[in-house]
Amino acid sequence: QKEVEQNSGPLSVPEGAIASLNCTYSDRGSQSFFWYRQYSGKSPELIMSIYSNGDKEDGRFTAQLNKASQYVSLLIRDSQPSDSATYLCAVKTAGNMLTFGGGTRLMVKP
Amino acid sequence: EAQVTQNPRYLITVTGKKLTVTCSQNMNHEYMSWYRQDPGLGLRQIYYSMNVEVTDKGDVPEGYKVSRKEKRNFPLILESPSPNQTSLYFCASSSSQGTDTQYFGPGTRLTVL
Numbered sequence: 467q468k469e470v471e472q473n474s475g476p477l478s479v480p481e482g483a484i485a486s487l488n489c490t491y492s493d494r495g496s497q498s499f500f501w502y503r504q505y506s507g508k509s510p511e512l513i514m515s516i517y518s519n520g521d522k523e524d525g526r527f528t529a530q531l532n533k534a535s536q537y538v539s540l541l542i543r544d545s546q547p548s549d550s551a552t553y554l555c556a557v558k559t560a561g562n563m564l565t566f567g568g569g570t571r572l573m574v575k576p
Numbered sequence: 577e578a579q580v581t582q583n584p585r586y587l588i589t590v591t592g593k594k595l596t597v598t599c600s601q602n603m604n605h606e607y608m609s610w611y612r613q614d615p616g617l618g619l620r621q622i623y624y625s626m627n628v629e630v631t632d633k634g635d636v637p638e639g640y641k642v643s644r645k646e647k648r649n650f651p652l653i654l655e656s657p658s659p660n661q662t663s664l665y666f667c668a669s670s671s672s673q674g675t676d677t678q679y680f681g682p683g684t685r686l687t688v689l
Contacts, residue, residue, distance in 0.1 A: 474616070509666055509680035510619070554619065563634060564609070564678070568618035 469493060470557050472567035481576050485542040489555030489567050498558035499531055499538045505551045514540060545574045578603045580681035582667050588687045589657060597652045597684050599667030607670045608650040609634065610642065612663040625650055657688040
């Protein structure tokens, strides 16, 4: 079992809709959680980090963390075609390694 | 401009021919790491370094070497490349192990024939 799991997608949503991306992790000692966005052929860029249970909002993005259930999610409100990318969930484990999920490809259709 | 640079950006080589991919950051970051990205497998950490002369293995260190003699540089060395090391490689840095915003370099696409 992979340590960080994501549905590979593609997840297709219409423009203006809410895109919901999910990630589960196996290491209960994990303390830091991140969402990166990666456009095709480009390097990942950090869009959200979350460290405690609950929601964290930043503009159109909301990260949600539930440590008891070992999942972290990313909501993108008012999705735009420019949001079309692969979204990578990353978890920093107790051993200080940053482990990435395989990524979910999001397609926002005009 | 704060950045992580990698060279070369593209490299085609043959099995067994030693190569080095350089990585440099200008942000005075302590923490640097190397990842490889393969379709369906996501980003996997090869090696990381928490400071000068301190390096440690990540998930997939076999076939790779690193060194950290200066804070700004963290080269990745493939002593005897093999075709299964064909991949997209990213270098990343962050200010410390506790500050988790990692800045990624532009990537190096390596093909080993």
